[in-house]
Amino acid sequence: MNVTLKQIRAFVAIADSASFTAAAVVVNSTQSSLSVLIRELEQAVGLRLIDRTTRKTALTEAGQEYLIHARRVLAEVEHAELSTKELVARKRGRVVVAAPPIIAAVLLPPIVAEFHSKYPNISIIVEDVPPSDIVPGVAAGQIDCGLGVFGRDPLGVQIQPLIEEKLVLIGSADHPLMSGASVKWSELRGHSVVAIRAPADIRRELDTQLRLAGVPQLPILEVRQMLTVLGMVSAGLGVAVWPSWAVGLLEAFNVQARPLVAPVARMPFSVITPESRELSPAAVSFLAVLTEGVKRNAALIEQAMPALSVNTSVKSLGERS
Numbered sequence: 001m002n003v004t005l006k007q008i009r010a011f012v013a014i015a016d017s018a019s020f021t022a023a024a025v026v027v028n029s030t031q032s033s034l035s036v037l038i039r040e041l042e043q044a045v046g047l048r049l050i051d052r053t054t055r056k057t058a059l060t061e062a063g064q065e066y067l068i069h070a071r072r073v074l075a076e077v078e079h080a081e082l083s084t085k086e087l088v089a090r091k092r093g094r095v096v097v098a099a100p101p102i103i104a105a106v107l108l109p110p111i112v113a114e115f116h117s118k119y120p121n122i123s124i125i126v127e128d129v130p131p132s133d134i135v136p137g138v139a140a141g142q143i144d145c146g147l148g149v150f151g152r153d154p155l156g157v158q159i160q161p162l163i164e165e166k167l168v169l170i171g172s173a174d175h176p177l178m179s180g181a182s183v184k185w186s187e188l189r190g191h192s193v194v195a196i197r198a199p200a201d202i203r204r205e206l207d208t209q210l211r212l213a214g215v216p217q218l219p220i221l222e223v224r225q226m227l228t229v230l231g232m233v234s235a236g237l238g239v240a241v242w243p244s245w246a247v248g249l250l251e252a253f254n255v256q257a258r259p260l261v262a263p264v265a266r267m268p269f270s271v272i273t274p275e276s277r278e279l280s281p282a283a284v285s286f287l288a289v290l291t292e293g294v295k296r297n298a299a300l301i302e303q304a305m306p307a308l309s310v311n312t313s314v315k316s317l318g319e320r321s
Contacts, residue, residue, distance in 0.1 A: 005077060007041040008070045010034050014050060015067050018057050093282030096125045097290070098137055099147040102226040104128035106246050107147070111293035115286055122282045131200065138272050144283040145290065146272045149201040157272040162291060163245075163298040164266040167205065168257040170230070170250060171239040177258065184262040185213035192238030194229050195219035201267060206241045209265055230255060245269070245297060269294070 013023035014034070024031045042049050049063035059067060099108055104126055112124050127133075127143060134146035139156025150159060169183045177183050177191060188210065196203045210216075220238055223229055229240045234253040242250075247257050271290060273279060279287065 003041060003044045005074075007037045007044070008073055010037040011041055011049065011063075012067065012070050012074060014038065014057060015059055015063070015070075020052070020057060092121045093280055094123045094125065095145075095280075095283050095286045096127060096143045097145050097147065097286065098127040098129055098134045098143045100131050100134075100226070101128045102246060102249075103147055105227075106249060107294065107297060110297075111290055114293060115289045118289070119282070119285060122286075124286070135272065138274055139276070141274045141277050144273065144279060145287055147290070147294075148270070149267050150270055150272060151201070154272065156275050158275050159270050159272050160291075161268045161270045162294045163269045165269045165298070166244040167202070167241050167260050167265040167267065168244050168247065169239055169260050170233055170242040170255050170257045172234060172236045173254055173256055175236070175239060175256075177239055178256045180258065182259045182261045185209045185260060185265075186215060186262070188213070188239070189215045192220040194221045194223065194232045194238045194240040196226065196229060197222045197224055202241060202243065205265055205267055209260075209263075213262075241265075243267070243269075269298075 010023065010027055010029070013026045014020060017023045017026065020031050020034055024034050027034070029037075038050055045062075045066065047062040047066075048060050049066055051058050051060055097108070105128070108126060112126070115122070115124065127137065129137070131148055131150075134143070134148060135150065135154045135157060137143040138146045139154075146157075149165075153159075169177060169188075171178045177187060193206075193210075195206055198204070198207075206219075221232055223232065226242075226246070229242070230249060230253050232238065233240050234255050241260070242257060244257075250257055271287065271294075273283075273287070
């Protein structure tokens, strides 16, 4: 006779409650049915596991030893059931991710493609919105995760730093600052600067570094969108500070990049999730792919940074060498 899970559950319930009556309630059975299960279990293992008298119910020495293994079996079964349910949950569902438009256009596509190849039945909604809309949406639970550069301790969300992006200087191919291998912040003195309007984080970093370098922080041109910055720089209207993860866009606009040094400026690039609720299994899976993808892209950019002085063409996240 083979041991069944029903018999093991009945045995553990009796061991925990020291009573057939109480155990019958736990496993939703009758006392007589419980007695049959225990008798069959003892016949299967060839040992008496429970001493039952009119006054008490207690495990035998063999029963105490068997209980250790019985609990382990039930724990493994419960773990297997949970894993299976999570696997099923990851085969369907919906994930909402938010990012500023430039991040949504540059970083997210290969990540979404990789995730879709693994979980084709999970739908992805990409909210390409201004940075100021991301934290409130995530905090309200309307968005599963948000990607970008956020201030310190944004309210209502959990923040997970992914990488430290480096800031580079971009300019048209014939701009004087593009002639060297790198550019010091102090060298921006006397040159026209195109900048994102405040209060964007990249603008705050620009203002801070120019002030520390003793350079008048008066950009000649201010815009709201990063893609507009790229167009203005391409037209020769000035240079601009640009995140290293987005250098792959520059070649199409005939714009080059140089590392900014003295000092090297870095900004934390993070993902945020709601503080008020747990993520669905689908969202947890997407977060794992997202985290790995962003870090992999950063590694490719880091490898290419020395070559920025002669070539701004960088492998995209989805490419392999």
